[in-house]
Amino acid sequence: MPIYEYQCSACKKISSFLLLRVTEEVEPYCKHCGDRRVTRVLSAVHVLRGEEKRIEGLLDPSRFSGLDENDPASIEKTVKRLGRDLGGEIGEGWG
Structure with a gap:
């Protein structure tokens, strides 16, 4: 399940979107201020540990x-x- 992250052009905060299927489309927006001017950013890899x-x-x-x-x-x-x-x-x- 990929997680895509986008940085808002207005407030510069990062919003994350979890996709349950690779084929699923996402309409990114800033979850902090609602602006739709966002740019996809390279996110860190998460490793699961106990x-x-x-x-x-x-x-x-x-x-x-x-x-x-x-x-x-x-x-x-x-x-x-x-x-x-x-x-x-x-x-x-x-x-």
Whole structure:
């Protein structure tokens, strides 16, 4: 099942579309602002791993080596990275 991603010309955000069949057509649009001026982008390859291995990877201490707990920007960067790695997106002004 392919996932196609498109970047919006207006707001620059990425929208993803999961196709259940390769022959299925998609009419892409921005899921954030609704604009239809989008450009297909090359998306990352996703590899499925067991849940246990996934959690181990997220908790690996080396992932936090650059974290400065006294620097809000450093914390924000780490939280956003963790959000992406968990399959979500942490929006602006999260904290």
